[in-house]
Amino acid sequence: MFYRETGQFKTNYTDDMAIFPIRQDRIGIAIILAIALILPFVVSEFVLKTILLPFLALSVAVIGLNILTGYTGLISLGSAGFMGVGAYACYKLTTIFPEVNIIIWIFASGFFAAAVGVFFGLPSLRIKGLYLAVATLAAQFFLQWAFVRIPWLFNYNPSGAIEVPLRTLFGMPITGPTAELEVKYLICLGFVIGMTWLASNLVHGRIGRSWMAVRDMDIAAELMGIKLLNAKLLAFAVSSFFCGVSGALFVFLYLGGAEAGTEFAIRLSFLILFAVIIGGTGSMIGSFFGTAFIVALPTILKFGAPAIGIAITGATAEKIVLMIIGALTIYLLIVEPHGLARLWQIMKQKLRVWPFPY
Amino acid sequence: MMLHVSPTAATTGIAKGEVLLNVENVSLRFGGVKAISDVSFDIVKGEVRAIIGPNGAGKTSMLNCINGFYFPQEGHITYKGVRRQKVRPHEAASSGIARTFQNVALFKGMTTLDNIMTGRTLKMNVGLFWQLLRHGPAMREEIEHRRKVEDIIDFLEIQAIRKIPVGKLPYGLQKRVELGRALAMEPELLLLDEPMAGMNLEEKEDMCRFILDVNQTFGTTIALIEHDMGVVMDLSDRVVVLEYGRKIADGTPDVVKADQKVIDAYLGVAH
Numbered sequence: 354m355f356y357r358e359t360g361q362f363k364t365n366y367t368d369d370m371a372i373f374p375i376r377q378d379r380i381g382i383a384i385i386l387a388i389a390l391i392l393p394f395v396v397s398e399f400v401l402k403t404i405l406l407p408f409l410a411l412s413v414a415v416i417g418l419n420i421l422t423g424y425t426g427l428i429s430l431g432s433a434g435f436m437g438v439g440a441y442a443c444y445k446l447t448t449i450f451p452e453v454n455i456i457i458w459i460f461a462s463g464f465f466a467a468a469v470g471v472f473f474g475l476p477s478l479r480i481k482g483l484y485l486a487v488a489t490l491a492a493q494f495f496l497q498w499a500f501v502r503i504p505w506l507f508n509y510n511p512s513g514a515i516e517v518p519l520r521t522l523f524g525m526p527i528t529g530p531t532a533e534l535e536v537k538y539l540i541c542l543g544f545v546i547g548m549t550w551l552a553s554n555l556v557h558g559r560i561g562r563s564w565m566a567v568r569d570m571d572i573a574a575e576l577m578g579i580k581l582l583n584a585k586l587l588a589f590a591v592s593s594f595f596c597g598v599s600g601a602l603f604v605f606l607y608l609g610g611a612e613a614g615t616e617f618a619i620r621l622s623f624l625i626l627f628a629v630i631i632g633g634t635g636s637m638i639g640s641f642f643g644t645a646f647i648v649a650l651p652t653i654l655k656f657g658a659p660a661i662g663i664a665i666t667g668a669t670a671e672k673i674v675l676m677i678i679g680a681l682t683i684y685l686l687i688v689e690p691h692g693l694a695r696l697w698q699i700m701k702q703k704l705r706v707w708p709f710p711y
Numbered sequence: 712m713m714l715h716v717s718p719t720a721a722t723t724g725i726a727k728g729e730v731l732l733n734v735e736n737v738s739l740r741f742g743g744v745k746a747i748s749d750v751s752f753d754i755v756k757g758e759v760r761a762i763i764g765p766n767g768a769g770k771t772s773m774l775n776c777i778n779g780f781y782f783p784q785e786g787h788i789t790y791k792g793v794r795r796q797k798v799r800p801h802e803a804a805s806s807g808i809a810r811t812f813q814n815v816a817l818f819k820g821m822t823t824l825d826n827i828m829t830g831r832t833l834k835m836n837v838g839l840f841w842q843l844l845r846h847g848p849a850m851r852e853e854i855e856h857r858r859k860v861e862d863i864i865d866f867l868e869i870q871a872i873r874k875i876p877v878g879k880l881p882y883g884l885q886k887r888v889e890l891g892r893a894l895a896m897e898p899e900l901l902l903l904d905e906p907m908a909g910m911n912l913e914e915k916e917d918m919c920r921f922i923l924d925v926n927q928t929f930g931t932t933i934a935l936i937e938h939d940m941g942v943v944m945d946l947s948d949r950v951v952v953l954e955y956g957r958k959i960a961d962g963t964p965d966v967v968k969a970d971q972k973v974i975d976a977y978l979g980v981a982h
Contacts, residue, residue, distance in 0.1 A: 366854045554845035558853060559828075559835045562821070566829050569818035576778065577896065578804035578833035587839075635820065 356704040372553055389542055393535040401534050403652050409541040410602040412644040413548050415628045416637065417595025422626070423634035424556055425588035426568030427477050431470075431489035432596050432625040434496030437617035438466040439597025440604040441506045444515045448508055455520035455528055459544070459601040463594040469496070470593020477585045493622055500617065514612040517605050528605045537606040544602055548595060553637050555591065564588050565635070627682050633694025642693040650674050725791055727757040731900060731932050732777065737786035739772055739956075746772040747783070750958045752951045754900065759926050760934045761943045761964075764953035765976060770936045771813060773953070774902045777934075778810050779803040790900075805833055809898035813905045813936075815885045819878035823888050826877055827863055830895025831856040863891045867921060883914040890921060901925065903935040907942055915939065919946060944968065952976065 356377050363369040373379045393401055418432045442465035446458040473492035477485055500506060507515055519529030526532040527540050555561055563584045566574035575581055604611045611617075624647050632643020655670040665673070689695050725731050732754040739747040747769040754760045762770045775781045777788060779798040788795050790806060798806075809830075818826050835856060841849035864870055867887050872880060877888055886906060893901055906922065907915045919942060925931050937943050943950060944964040952960040952973050960970040967973055 366857045367850065370850075370853060370857065551843045554843055558842045558845060558849060559832060559837070560839065560842050562825055562829045563832055565821050565825070566818045566832075569820050570816045572780075572800075573812065573816040573818070574829075575800040576804055576810060577829050577892070578801045579829075580801050 356701065356707075358705075370557070372557060386546070390539075393538040398534060401538060404649055405538060406534070406541060406607040407603070408644055408648045409538070409545050410599055410607045411625070411628070411648060412545055412599075412641055413602060414596045414599035414625050415632065415640040415644045416549060416552050417592045417599065418625050419629045419632075419634065419636070419640045420552060420556070420564070420595065421588050421592035422629050423636065423639075424561060424568060425564040425585065425592075427474075427585060427588060428482065428486045428626075429489040429589075429592070430486050430619070430622045430626065431473060431492035431496070433617040433619065433621035434493040435466045435470050435593040435596035436600030436603060436621070437496055437500050438469045438593075439463060439600030440515065440611065440617070441500060442466065442597065443601035443605060444508075444517075445506065447518065447520060451518070451520075454522065455605065456522060456540070459598060459605060462601045463597040466597020466600065467590040467594040470589045470596070471586050474586050474589030474593075477589065478582045490619075493619055497618060512612075514610055515604060516610045517608075520605075528609070530609060541602055541606050544598065548598060549637060552591075552595065556637070560587065568635075624678075627678050630682050631678070631685055631692050633692030633697075634690070636691065636694035638697060639692050639694030642697070646693070647678060650677065725756050725899075727930065729756050730754070730789075731756040731791065732934075733789040734773075734777075735787045735789065737773075737776060737783045737788065739769070739776060739781055739783045745956050747776070747953075747956045749786070750953065750956070751786075752958065752961055754932060754934055755949075756899075756932050757926075757930050758932060758948040759922070759946050760932070761947035761950040762934060762936050762953065763938070763940075763943055763950060764959075767955070768953040769956040770953055771904055772956075774810060774904055774934070774936065777803070777900075778808050778902060804896065807897075807899035808902065809893040809896040809900075810902035811886070811889045811893050811904060811906060813908065815882070815889055817877045817885055817889055817892070820876060822874050822876055823864070823869060823880070823891075824857075824860065824873050826888055827860045827891045827895045828856065830892040831860065833896065860895060863894050866894075866924070867891050883910050886910065886914075886918065887921070890918075894925065898931060901931050901933045903933060903937075905936050905938065907937060907939055915942065922946060 358375045361376055363374065368374065373382060392405065396405070414432055414436055417435075418429060421427050421429050439462040443455075443458050443462035446461060447453075447455055450458075469492075473489060476488045480488060501513065504510075504513075507513060510516065517528050519526055519531060521527060522540075525536060527536050556564070563574065563579045566577060566579055567581060567584050567588075571581060574584070600617065604616070608616065628643035628647045629640065630643070631646050632641065633639025651671060651674045654665070654674055655667055658665050658670065685692050730753045734753065735751050737747055737750050738745065750769070750773065762773060764770050772781060776783050779800040779802060782797050790808075818829060821829070835852055837849045837852045841847055864873060867890065869884065869887055869891065872884060872888075877885055880888065890903075890906065903922070907918050910918065922933060922935070923946065926933050935947070937946075947964060949962060950960075950964055950967045951958060952967055952970070954972075954976040959972045959976060960967050962970075
């Protein structure tokens, strides 16, 4: 009844090709953005720290992997490794050139991750599916090894960890121990909005179409004049760029310091892949659903279950989370390969015809 | 029908009636299996050229040689007067060869519109920077090509399914979208691999009309493989007949129809 495009006529192609062609959708997005802006000032510090910040930082990586897996059809298990590249690149850049603003370095660290991603994406021309997953797994292990074994990367810090230095924007601390959580949140939010905008621009244009063409039918794609190697490497580059930025955000704005050997481990790679599958492959909004799911579920179980009187320890909760995520991933792969995003679409479709059944 | 799409615009000096593509003594082997042996024929600019033959005659392999999926071990293919070396499919595409597939090879997750837009890929060249912003040159280019794609959609009468993912469309429409995607490339040579397979009579008639319109309005040269002899004889200017990888007849439909070898190939011979 309220969600209908009736009467909204498109009189030019620009309107018709808009990313949100329906007015109600645009209103919805505006409301979500407004809520996102005031959220840090109303929720507790705990929610901010354990749910919202990791959600924002990780969602960029999930979008990145979705570009690779969901849009181009290439599976990667190296996402956490590429995130690590971003984090270390950002750390090195800001310690070598401390006078340049950290925001620029967070963005620039994506380029380092992109370069590494392209290198490890090279086998994708020859191998597909499971074998490519194994090849990217090699990237994950190699990078993880490099983070631990090359002390130059963490400035020979005896603890082997990155310690995020204090950096400011307009005199306000945004990274380091003294930075306000709200400020970190808003910086993260800015990155998420910006990166999502770029990603959705890309997938709606020529490049996005050539990615999807490679995913759906690579033989026909080649016949349209798409060079498979270029399309796949570009997908790896863009995907790793997103992962790199996400890694930098993750360490600088969320963790505030990290031992990459443990933070950017294979477990995170899998979680990101599960987020893509649960959220919905080939869907921007699905990336957010998936991230929300994997970030919020552990916290809800760990702190929500005791609150309603179910006594479980933290360790048990963590294992239950893994079980739920694993089971749900398998369930969705069988029943709904397009994940939560598809359920969202079905809901919108129902809303369109409501109050009638069809 | 007024169309802004003009496949002939890309013509490089080959006039109507001249040889566009010449296949000379082509042989193709897969290990010990000879798929094509010593086949020669030509395709003349502006004609509808049918390739027929019983199953396993090497028709699709022939198309695959022409658009670069296979490299023949012997023989040459001359296109637009230039003898081709090893050609990759995307190079064949940029030289003006488009094709459709026997089993529909559409991009199933994409809409009709996006599928046909993908056919325009080679003609779009705005780089990554503007694509990221989706403004300025990128948007102008997108709209320019959208206009041409809309012409093709009008031409093929598929306006209603513009925004439906092609995986959800019935088979007949998928075939039509695939033709649209090939047309979007504004090809000079259009290879159609069984465009009417599995269609009912009305769908076949529609498809015939589109093929003839494409040939006559745009002057696109068409090479088609088809099993429906009625369609072949009505549509094509010349027919080449293959059997077990060899050419057994070549000529106008009437000549081919009367050829004893062709009759034997299709009906069998008493031994």
